[in-house]
Amino acid sequence: MTLLQSLKNLVRSRSIHVAYVDVGSCNGCDIEVLACLAPRYDIEQYGIFVHNNPREADVLLVIGAYTPGWEEKLEGLWEKIPDPKAAIAIGNCPISGCLFARPHTLVDPPVAKHIPIAAQVPGCPPRPTEILSAILSVAPTVFRDYEVRK
Amino acid sequence: MPLSLVYYAKEFFRREWAQKFFAAKTAPLETPPYFRNFPELTGKTCTHHLFCMMACPAPGAIDVIRTPEGWKPRIHLGHCIRCGLCVEACPNGVLSSGRVLESMFYDNTRLSFSFRIDVDRTKCMGCGNCAVACPVNKLIDAQMSHGGRASTDDLLLKVSEGKCQVLHVEKCTGCKTCEHHCPNEAIRVARLLEAVHAPEEDL
Structure with a gap:
């Protein structure tokens, strides 16, 4: 890797674009993600910009227990994100289904069955600081050796 | 005019100012001690x-x-x-x-568990599987025969007159082994979870 490439990757890893998708959660984790945007946690001071455009995103936050309505849609959304990319499972639902993973329910957790998950944040819901530190710990690995890999 | 420029330069070339400007971060947020984390x-x-x-x-x-x-x-x-x-x-x-x-x-305050055993007398056929499987019974009377009949009355469950009888419900530990061994779904264990505010004299 040349110096220029590593410099570019360093700069890229300091401006992460995040998209979040709710695949059937109770809305608790969505509110915690929104709390990250608020001044108290202020996710943008770390160079993380949250919007909902998968075409521009580097990191996808997956929230929820994967309801049947998301079959084939989540995979399509994951394909839309340009490389390099990483997905983070926020909360218990995408990890295990938590309270919704009971017999005779329609949810299909874990989300790792459907798209590759890079990091998991357990909690119901997780604290905004935990979400923040998960994104920050994934950020350097997303862009590391990016152009070499390509 | 030149003097003010000097003042400006003095203000903006301070190391603290530069550090604050380029690495503006809020103080790292700490998890408060009252946060109910994973046990x-x-x-x-x-x-x-x-x-x-x-x-x-x-x-x-x-x-x-x-x-x-x-x-x-x-x-x-x-x-x-x-x-x-x-x-x-x-x-x-x-x-x-x-x-x-x-x-x-x-x-x-505390959460206290109590257990209640209901035997449906129309469904019970007195096979004694519940009484034999019960781990509490096993501690009291290890010699209990396969029909669930025993001579002592200290048991939790016992078969007498062709039906299962609950003798000492306070000994139940809520394990539901009897429920799993009943072929007729005649026996049901209810786990009652109550939030108890202990009375003052208990202090």
């Missing part, structure tokens, strides 16, 4: 009552495993919802989480 072990001895598992609302969040040091509850991340019910339900204070134990002590 942790306090080191007290677990007596394997399994009340934590009975009180837990999330499937697969807690189990009690046998280690060389004794029984030990184990929390599964990704399943645990940090509700703190296992901490409250534990009779020995094996788990702790946030200020749950402290507030239980100051408010003098």
